[in-house]
Amino acid sequence: MPLVLNARNNQLYGGNLINQKYKPLDNPTLAAIDSAYYRQLFAARQGLLTGINAYPPSPLDFYGNLPVAVPAVAPLVVVSSNRANWMQTILQNAVDHGPFTGYLDATSFHSDVVPWYSPLRSGRPVYIVVHWSEYDYYEARVGNNAFANVTVVGYKFTAAAPALDIVGFGASRYAAVQLMIHRGYHQAWTVDDNVVNVNGFPNTLAVVEALMPLGGGAAPIWGISFTGATANTGANTLYNAGTLTFAANALNFGATQPGLLQQVVLWNLDQLRAANLNFSPLFVASNEDVSLSNYLQFNQHDERIITACSIVKYEPANDPWSNLGASREIPRRRNRLLGLLDGIEGDIQFQPIGGGAQVTLQTYIRQTVLMHGINRDQSTALRTQSCAIEQFMAEATEQGWYPAAPVNPFNPFNGPAVINVRLPAAL
Structure with missing residues (x-):
């Protein structure tokens, strides 16, 4: 029978809570008898993108004036x-603050909001991908001419005759991690661009990095969050009591680990490199972090959550229309990609738990999910539908119901990635 x-x-979908923002469905229920169909969700997306020359093994090009890498020093990499x-504003706030004594500097926010990833707080190089x-x-605005130790890098999946290069959460995070792997780093921190603090964090990154042994000997930890x-x-809430703290907590791995590697993550790049493992570019609108965390857990790759430290994110502001990339090029690619996915996923059947008529997923998204005050234009509907499919894909990953080699979506190159580093003039 069809899926x-x-x-x-x-x-609650579409509200202000981060953990509801990309979750149009509750309690996705998967049946083992349908495991082949869940694998096909991955394979169908990969086949579609491969067919339009927009998926690995197309080379991944990076554009930028990259500094000399020092592999022993883990950088911070921000996808934005x-x-x-x-x-630019919050990085300048860190400059205006003057020297920091580390992450426990209680004066960090005395003047204004400063990012957690500022090189003035971390003492590390920062890549913005x-x-x-x-x-x-x-x-x-934020390149090295504006801020010392900050490097902007552009990414693009390239093919001989691509329809459009792919974008999305999975593709961008794949690119960021692959850049760090390619540069030879052993560890790297991925940080969301609006993270401003990690309460309970020690004074330096090195204290947490020491919890992740590298080389032979102890069983490896693949990621810490x-x-x-x-x-x-x-x-209006940043300076409320308890929002920001500057006292280190005991760095015990919580009883809830393993868990979701998200927002701020220390990665063991040596392990990812050896396994040719990374985020899956098939996750366009959501769940790229959930699925990779589930992949690690299913395959018994040790990953840890330090529950004593809590991440603080600030409400960001979007660029004006003058950012032609974000306002024109990226939506063009994303909407075309989501439209293509709709062609292979929109007519999948959906049966609501608790009663209701069986309808196509496309119908359920438009007539039920988006009936709660959410903008129901075409691009919103397509993005919501993709989020729903990606919820099921992430759940399937937790069970191991994803394609195996040679089409493993978490190893899309099936071997070392094909990387080109080019100067900005090549854009």
């Missing part, structure tokens, strides 16, 4: 889009 998806409508002006169409805009933020704080 029938089962879940409840999430009436449409926030260059806002990032953006789609190639946003490179010039970001470089002019922290208790994630569930909402963005704003100017």
